[in-house]
Every structure is written in C-alpha cells, then in structure tokens.
Amino acid sequence: MTSRAGRRSSTVVVATAAALVLLPVLAVGIGVVTAGAAPWGRVADSGWVSLLGTTLALLALVLLGATALGAGLAWLTTAYRFPGRRALQWMLVLPMAVPAYILGLVWSSLLSFPGPVQTSWRAVLGDDAPFPPVRTLPVAAAVLVLTLYPYVYLLARVAFRSQAATPYGAARTLGLRPLQAARRVVLPLARPSLAAGALLVALETLSDFATVQYFGVDTLSVGIYKVWRGQFDRPAATVLALLVLLLALLLLGGERWLRRGARFSPTVHDTTPMPAVRLSGGRGWAATAACSGVLLLSVGIPVVTLVSWSTTTPLLGTGGSFDAGFLAAAANSVLLATQVAVVVVAVSLLLVHAARVDGRRRIALGVQATVSGYAVPAPVLAIGALLVLAAVAWVLDALGLPGGAGLVTGSVAALVVVYAARFLALGYTTTEARLAGVSPSLTSAALSLGASPRRVLSGVHLPLARSGLAVAGVLVAVDALKELPIVLLLRPFGFDTLAVRVWQLAADSRYEMAGLPALAIVAVAMIPVVLLFRGDDDVELVDDAVDVLPALEDPDHDVGLVGVAR
C-alpha cells in the first residue's frame, strides 16, 4: 500500500465517522424545512410551549442542584480533612453507576402512597396527615441531581487540585478565611471546569425522557417520545427534536461563554498541595455525614431496595423475575453492548491512527466533529437517524431492492449504528488518552524508517493503544447497556433490553419484578466506575509529598475524566 493510498483511506474513515454524527443532526434540520408548515399544527397540539417551559425549569433546577452539590462536595473533600475522607472522595463517584431511570424508579416507588415512607408517615402522624406531592418537577430534578452531580464533582476536583492550590494558599497568607478564599479565588479559577461539568449534566438532562415520566414531568424529550412512539408522527417529532437541538446548542454556547476566562488559567501545572484544613470534632463528623448522606440517597438505599425487591419475588416459576423475558432481555443487552463496543473500538483505533499519521487540518476537523457527538442529545440523534434511515429506505424502494421497510420500523443493525454514533466520542477520547503518553515522534520515527501507514497501525499504534482500547471497550459496552432513550425510540417491535424491561415494569408499577434487571444493570455499571476511580487518591500522595516526592500524577487518571467527558 502506498503512503498516499494510506492517507486516502484515513480520510475515508474519518469522513465516515464524522458522517455518523453529523448526518442525523443535519437530517433533523432538513426534515423540519422540507416538512413545511404541516407538522406545526400538531406540534402546537402537543403543547410545545408548556413542554419547553417545563424543560427549561427542569434544566435550571438540575443545573443549580448538580453544580452546587458537585462543586460543594469537591471542595469539602479537597480543602478539608475529616473522618473517612479518603474512602468517601472516590465513593462519591459511585452514583454514576445508578442510571437516572433506576434511581427514579426506586424513589418514586419508595415515596409513593403505598410505599414505606408514606406508610410510616401515616403511622406516626395519623391517616389524614398530608404528605407533600411526589410526582412533581422538583422531585424529578432531585433524582437527576443525585445521579448527575459526579460530572461536576470530578471536573471540579481536578480544577481545585491542579490549578487552585497555590492561589488558595496565597489568598490565605494574605488574610482570607477558607470560605472567603474559595469564593474570591478558587471559584473564579475553577469556573471553566464547573461550566464543562454543568454542560454534561445539562445534556444528560435534555436526553432523558424516561426518568421524568415517573414523576409526570413532560419535557420536550418526553414530547418527542410520545409523538413518535404514540402517534408515529415523524414530522412533528422532528420539529420537537429541532427544539431540543437548539437548546443543546444554546447550552454549548453558554458553556463557551463561561469558559471565556480560560485564557487566565495558569499554564504551569501546579504541584503544591492544597493546604487542607482538619475539621475537628463535630464539624468533621458533620462533613462525613453530609458525604455519606448523599451516598445513601443515591446508591445505598437504591441498591438495598433493589436487592430486597429481587429477593421478595420468587426467582423461578410463573411470576418469577428470572423468567424467559429477563433472559431474552439480558441476551439482547449483552449482544447489543458487545456489537457496539466492537464497532466503537475499531473505529476509535482507526481515528486515533488517522489523526497521528495524517496531520492535515481536515482530518483534525473530522475527528473533532466525531467527538462532538457527545453533545447531541439522544432523542435528537435517534430522530435524525430515523430520518436518514427513511431516506435510505426510500432509495432502496426506488431501486426495487428489498429491506427498506425494516430500516424504518427498527432494526438491531440501525440501533448499533446509532449507539456507535453516540459513544464514539467516549471511545475515541479514552483511546487517545491512553496513547497520549506515547510521543508523536514515535509515529514519525516509524514512518521515517519506511513503514507504511498500515504497518504503523498494526506494528506501532495497535500494540501501544491496546490497553486504551480495552478500557474504551468496557466503558462503551457498559454505557450501551445502560442506554435507554435511543433504544426506546428505535427498537424493533418486541425487542427488549434490560433497560427497556426495567422501564416497562416500572411503568406498570411492577417494581418487585424490575428489581432483578435493575440490579443487573447497576452491578455491571459499578465495574468501570470502581476500576477507574478507586485509584483516584494520587491527591493523597501529593498531599503527603510536598518536596519529598515531587508531584506524582497518575497518567491513568485522565482516562477516568475523559470517560466522563462524553
């Protein structure tokens, strides 16, 4: 293979990957334009103004809550010492393993009228004691906050540790108390990171339409689901998807605006330890209690509840939760997750390779477009993909070829492609982060020694990226297993995954039956969280080192972050 041919094939790979992400987005825009005025009346019937209002209110509450909770906990665990901090500082990431639709299911059940909370409420205060309404927007927002705050928490911690330690120390020596120094120095410096974390929270909130439905909250994404799955009204769904897309773009713009201060960020990597203050006595235990309380609400109580549900239902026999439906759903989940992981890992390797071998601007742009897929809310990606598939079906029909109909009514192949588009950013950044420690001059050296790009791929990049690819594969597979919005919108009739099964059983209020599949998802989702973040105590090493051991930065740490920043 000549070098030029190698370059051409890298262009093809990058262009294909970028198209996976960009085509659905473009299709939504084009779909709205070509549909003309027809769907707007039906969109108006769907009450889009109130949907938009609800969406904005939910976004505001979740953003506020997740930023305050994430940044607050990050500050507490970075600037203070209290009993159990070492363990708590990584355990606070665990809520990522409990998807919102499972946390929401648990709490909507626990807080429901026959649930344990209200039952004991009535037992204590009498049968007529009023209980605040549960199926409300604030409760839905609280559930989303409890599962999404780790995005802010992780990015804030890195910002506090890597940039804020010396300025914080300087502010203290200049006479500021810890909280004053935090407000006047640390917060302004960490603003770009907080904004990045908040953006991820906002995008996840926009994508969700399963969780909020438990609480009777109708957002735009819920509207998309109802209009498409209920009435098969593709044009109206497309218009709503465009609204969600515009919101996402606004959020991206907002994040850019908040990041404008990033030029101030010190370029020097700060290795000074954060002068952590020991909280003594009651205040220390209060800090421990605050962190433990968050964990209890977001992980502890949910897991215990799921376990008790799965054990109160008979496992086998009629009405058992370990039935044929569960097995089929589990098999579908595993199969889908594996296929998606394989596709994403392969494309990621080719992308990383292309970006290294070929320094042209268009390659970099293409890679960037691919990675921006994380910013496209899942319902938008799904509806856009649907439009693209419809166009392909139309072409197939026009050519007299078979298979077109299956594309529109849903196929597993289409699911794999759309999942891949959603998770390529995660796969690519994880692989790239692993390869980042490998000097680019290695690639140049191989090329200058006369190796063809293909030989560089098989002889240099593949072996060096192997660990990164394995991590990327695990992360993507787990995320695919958890994924709900896309599969709900695009699944073929009768195709259940574990996530779908949890959601359907929850919708039918058959909570006990949902226990086992939900527990299976949480258990699998714990694996990467524990693997990635348990070693996240390099901060302690730096704390303890000062000038004995010069700063130790765990290169693997980045992977965890990138895993988050999808």
Next chain:
Amino acid sequence: MTAAVRLAGVSKSFGKVPAVADVSLEVAPGELVALVGPSGCGKSTLLLLLAGLLEPDAGTIEVGGRLVAGPRTWVPPEERRVGVVFQDAALFPHLRVADNVAFGVPRGRERAARVAELLELVDLPDLGRRYPHELSGGQQQRVALARALAPSPSVVLFDEAFGNLDSGLRTSIREATVAALHETGAAGVFVTHDQVEALAVGDRVAVMRRGRFEHVAEPATAFHEPASRFSATLLGEADFVPGTGDGAAVDTELGRLAATPASTGAVEVMLRPHEVTFTPGGSAVVDRREFRGASYVYTLRLPSGALVRSIQPHTVDVPVGALVTAAVEAGHPVRAFPPR
C-alpha cells in the same frame, strides 16, 4: 527585641519520611536568612510550616513574638502576618495587578494609596491596570513581592522565588527585593537551591540536609569554614587534600597551611579553586582545563594522585600535561576535616 520568627524543635514527616526534623532557628527583625539545600531536603516544607499551609507534628513556631503553632496552638495562615512569594508568582490570574496587590489590604481609604506606594516600591508604578498574563516573568515576580508586602507582614517567605527567571534578570530582581525588604523593615526567609543566591542575599545562610540544619552562619563563615563536607561542596566548588597536622598547622603537598580547627594527625583540608595558585615547573601535572570565558579552571594532579582545582584569569594559558607547583593563597586559615 522579639524575633521576627522563632522555630523551636519543629518536626514534620509525611508517612514515614521525615521532611523536617527537630529544626530550630531564630530570625531577627529585618534579617534576611537563606535556606539552601538540595531538592527534597525539606526547605520548602519548612516554609509551608512557617506560612501555616502545613501543620507541624512537633515543636513551636512564633511569628513576631506570637505563638502561631505549638502543642495546643494553631493560628491559620490568614492570621499570621506572614507574606509568601511563590516560585511561579501565583498571581491571581483573574485580577488586575492593582487588585492583586490590594488583595491582602483591608478595604478603606488608604487602600489605593497603599497599592500605589507598593507598585512604586517595586518600580512598576504604571502597570496597575494590567492582567498578570500581560506581564513578563520578572514583572510578575515584582508584583508578587508587592502583594506579599502590602499587608505589612513581619516576615516574607520566598519559595525559590527567582528560580524561574533567567540569570541576568534574577540578579536585578534579587537586588530590588532585598532593597524593598530593607526599606519596609520586614524580615525575609529565602528558600533556594542556588548557592550564589543564598550567599548573596542572606545576612545568614542555613544549609539544610535531610530535614536538618547542617550549618547556620553568616555567608562568609559558611563559605570559608563550612561545618561539614556537605556544606562545603553545596556552597561552592571544593577539593579535599590530605595532610598531617601537628597542632599548629597542617603539612600538605601544597605547603604548610594554617588550619582551623587546630588538628593533629591525618586530616583533609578544604581548598576552593580561587585559593589555589601555581607556578611553572614542579611535580604536579595539569590534568585538565576548562574554559569559563573570563577564566580557566585548571585541574592539577598532585604527586600523591590527589586532584585540586585552581581558577586563573584567562591570561594564564598553560597547556594540559605541563608540570607545575601548586600553592595556596587563602588569606585565612583553611578548614580541616577528619579524613574520610
């Protein structure tokens, strides 16, 4: 008069690694002390302990006569009146220069005047409206000094504060810093690994090794009469030549030398290159020479095989292999150590 800083028996370890071990030191008001030592010797830890950014495991720390750290006492950094100038200046990147300097000054009518006064002191009167990233490294370091001095601390700590500057700039900033400290009357503690800086800046030099002070003395004493071989080589180039003492002086291959302390029996005397001269002809051989611009450093091999360096003006041009006779012109008794 109360000391600006008093450390007594201060210790701090990280896990099992002792970073600072039983250190005591007193700094007089207005005095400048240089802490010098290799990286990892604990000097930066000592600074963080003084500033209150770390808590000591044992010992007491007083600042301006007030106990700030002790068995039952802990005064947080914001209440210590200790200024710190960090290695990378650590200016607040989101604040203008004037706001950086004003940061530690209480709000009030005099605040603006104080800022102007300090910017004047560090010779940057016109840069108040700039942002830190718009300044050069040397300017940033001056602003950091002004910021540290603004709350009128009784002592200012410098953590390798000039280490990031290139050598020409370093000298001028260092001189400006010393002048500013003298003008304000604040004491200064400089952490550095650069022996030239330590000798130039300090009224006293404290040589640190493995968490302990090896020698605390005035620069000339520390340089000429180092307490240990470690101090000797840390503060400048040094060679050790064997000799025999008879209580009055030491006989060496370079002649009979007055030595301190008075020694008998086998010893080694420390010779610095500028103290060694040589004349043509003799039994020592020029082993090597290194060109340093204004001078040559000759390495001479004495008949016993011992090596000794001699620094000579560039006009003294002797080829490698030439035979010479080495002599000592120290102008003071040389330091004698027990043989290794």
